[in-house]
Amino acid sequence: MFNRRTVLGSAALAGLPLALPRLAQAQRRKDTLVLAMALEPSPGLDPTGGAASSIAEVTLYSVYETLTKIHQDGSVKPLLAESWEVSPDLTTYTFRLRKGVKFHNGEPFNAHAVKFSFDRAGGEGSTNKDRRTFASITTRVIDDHTVVLLTKEIDPDFPFLLGQATAIIVEPKSAPTNATQPVGTGPFRLENWARGVSVTLVRWDGYRNAAGIPLRRATFRFIPDPAAQAAALLAGDVDVFARVTPRSVPQFKDNPRFQLLVGASRAKTILAMNNKRKPLDDVRVRRAIAAAIDRKAVIQGAAEGYGVPIGSHYVPGALGYVDTTGINPYDPAKATALLKEAGVTGLDLTITLPPTPYARQGGEVIAAMLSRVGIRAKLQNVEWAQWLSGVYGNRNYDMTIISHVEPFDLGNFAKPDYYWNYQSPKFDDLYDRIRKTQKPADRARLLGEAQRLVAQDCVHAFLYQPQWVTVANRNVKGLWKDMPIFVNDLSALSWA
Numbered sequence: 001m002f003n004r005r006t007v008l009g010s011a012a013l014a015g016l017p018l019a020l021p022r023l024a025q026a027q028r029r030k031d032t033l034v035l036a037m038a039l040e041p042s043p044g045l046d047p048t049g050g051a052a053s054s055i056a057e058v059t060l061y062s063v064y065e066t067l068t069k070i071h072q073d074g075s076v077k078p079l080l081a082e083s084w085e086v087s088p089d090l091t092t093y094t095f096r097l098r099k100g101v102k103f104h105n106g107e108p109f110n111a112h113a114v115k116f117s118f119d120r121a122g123g124e125g126s127t128n129k130d131r132r133t134f135a136s137i138t139t140r141v142i143d144d145h146t147v148v149l150l151t152k153e154i155d156p157d158f159p160f161l162l163g164q165a166t167a168i169i170v171e172p173k174s175a176p177t178n179a180t181q182p183v184g185t186g187p188f189r190l191e192n193w194a195r196g197v198s199v200t201l202v203r204w205d206g207y208r209n210a211a212g213i214p215l216r217r218a219t220f221r222f223i224p225d226p227a228a229q230a231a232a233l234l235a236g237d238v239d240v241f242a243r244v245t246p247r248s249v250p251q252f253k254d255n256p257r258f259q260l261l262v263g264a265s266r267a268k269t270i271l272a273m274n275n276k277r278k279p280l281d282d283v284r285v286r287r288a289i290a291a292a293i294d295r296k297a298v299i300q301g302a303a304e305g306y307g308v309p310i311g312s313h314y315v316p317g318a319l320g321y322v323d324t325t326g327i328n329p330y331d332p333a334k335a336t337a338l339l340k341e342a343g344v345t346g347l348d349l350t351i352t353l354p355p356t357p358y359a360r361q362g363g364e365v366i367a368a369m370l371s372r373v374g375i376r377a378k379l380q381n382v383e384w385a386q387w388l389s390g391v392y393g394n395r396n397y398d399m400t401i402i403s404h405v406e407p408f409d410l411g412n413f414a415k416p417d418y419y420w421n422y423q424s425p426k427f428d429d430l431y432d433r434i435r436k437t438q439k440p441a442d443r444a445r446l447l448g449e450a451q452r453l454v455a456q457d458c459v460h461a462f463l464y465q466p467q468w469v470t471v472a473n474r475n476v477k478g479l480w481k482d483m484p485i486f487v488n489d490l491s492a493l494s495w496a
Helices: 002-012 019-028 053-059 113-121 133-135 172-177 226-235 246-252 283-291 295-303 332-341 357-372 382-394 408-416 425-435 440-456
Strands: 032-037 067-072 074-077 081-086 092-097 137-143 146-151 190-194 199-205 218-221 258-264 268-273 307-309 347-352 375-381 399-404 461-466 466-474
Touching: 032 226, 074 081, 081 146, 113 133, 113 137, 113 146, 113 172, 133 137, 133 375, 226 246, 246 357, 246 466, 268 283, 268 357, 268 440, 283 332, 283 461, 295 307, 295 357, 295 461, 347 357, 347 382, 357 375, 357 399, 357 461, 382 399, 408 425, 408 440, 425 440
Parallel strands: 032 218, 347 375, 347 399
Antiparallel strands: 067 074, 081 092, 092 146, 137 146, 190 199, 199 218, 258 466, 268 399, 268 461, 307 461
C-alpha cells in the first residue's frame, strides 16, 4: 500500500507540477448528498411489509439488494445473482449466486437466505403486496450458491419482478425488525431515522465493493409541501429532488445552478373507485364519473402538463399497449344521461386525498368537473399513513386519487381482496390465460383484451401516465432520467 507521503514524493521526483492541485481537488470532492422526497416511508423501512413506493425509494439497491437489478432503461442485469438460466417452458429458473457476500450483521448471503426470503414473502401472514406471486414459487436449494425457482405462473417478466423491492433478500434473524433496523447486503446501512423529518444512510465498509461507492453519507428529507420543496432546493439545503412537484419546475428551468431531468414512467394516475360501495357498484355511475372528467385538463391542473392521457391501467410503451382513451371519453352530456339512466340524482361522494400535490391539486380540478354533472364531491385530505390504513387497508372510501407506479400490475384486478373491490370472473379467466401464454405476440394480444375489459368495466376513471421531473444540483452525476421503478440508486451517484 502507498500513503500520501509516498504519492507526493513520487510526484515531485517525476517533475509533475499538476499532481498537488489534482490531489487537493480529489480531497475536496464532496461525498455527502441530501435528497428529498414528498412522502416518508410508511409503515417502516421494510419494502416487504408495506405497499408504499417511498420505502423502496430509500432502501432498494442501497440497503437491500435483490437477485437482479433493474436499470433506468428497463433492462435487467445480475446483482446478487451472477447469472441465471431459464427452461424453455419459462417455469424453471436456475440462479448462480454471488460468492463472498455478507449481510450488514455479518451473516453470509447464500441460497438458504434466498429460500427464506421467498418462502416468507409468499407464506401465510405475509404482508408483501406481491404475496400471490411469491406463493406460486417453489424455491429449491441446490448448494450454497445455486438456487432453483419453480413458478406455477408463466411470466416472461419474472427477472424484472425479482429486481423489485418486494423481492429483496433478507437475513433470517433480522427479518422481524427490518422495519426499524433494516439489515441487507447493500452498500449503505441505516445511521438514523428522525421520524417525520429524515432518514440518513452511511456507506457500509463491509460491502464487497465499498471502495467503488463515491458517497459516504446520504440523507433523505421528507418535504410534502411544494413551496417548501422549491425553497429547500433554492437554498441549497437539498441537492436532489426526484419527482418534484411539477408546479415548482418553471423557476428552475433557466437557473444555471440546476439540472432538470424529465423522464418517462410506467405509473398510472387514477381516480380509483370502490366498486362495492353504492352507487359505485353500478357501472353506469362509474362511466358517468369518467365521462365528466377532461383528462387533459387534469394533466394541466394536477401535473402542469407533464403527463399522457390513458384509458386503462396500462401505459404507452408497454408490451401489448392499446389506446383505450376512446372507450370512456370526456362527454359531460353523456355523464348526465348515464346518471339519469341509473336513477341517481343529487349524488354526494367523498374523494379521499393523500398528501401528494398531484392528488390534492387533482382533487380540486376533478371535484369542479363532477359538480357540472350534478355530483357533489367532498374532498377529504388525509396523511399518508391514514391513506394506507383507511383506503388501502380497510377499503373505507368512495374515491381516491393515487398513482400506481408498479410497471406490471394488471394482476391487481384479479385480486378479490384488493382495495378497489373489483371482481370479474371474465377478467380472472383472461389474466390466467395471460400468465400461461409463452409467445410474446399471443401475450400482447391478450394484454390488449385485458386493457379493453378494464376500460369497458370502467373500474376507475383512468387519468394519465405521469412524466416525472427531477431537479438537482448541476454537479450531481448518475441520476436516473427515466424511471421504470421508483428507486434512488445511491451507488451510482457522485459529485463532479
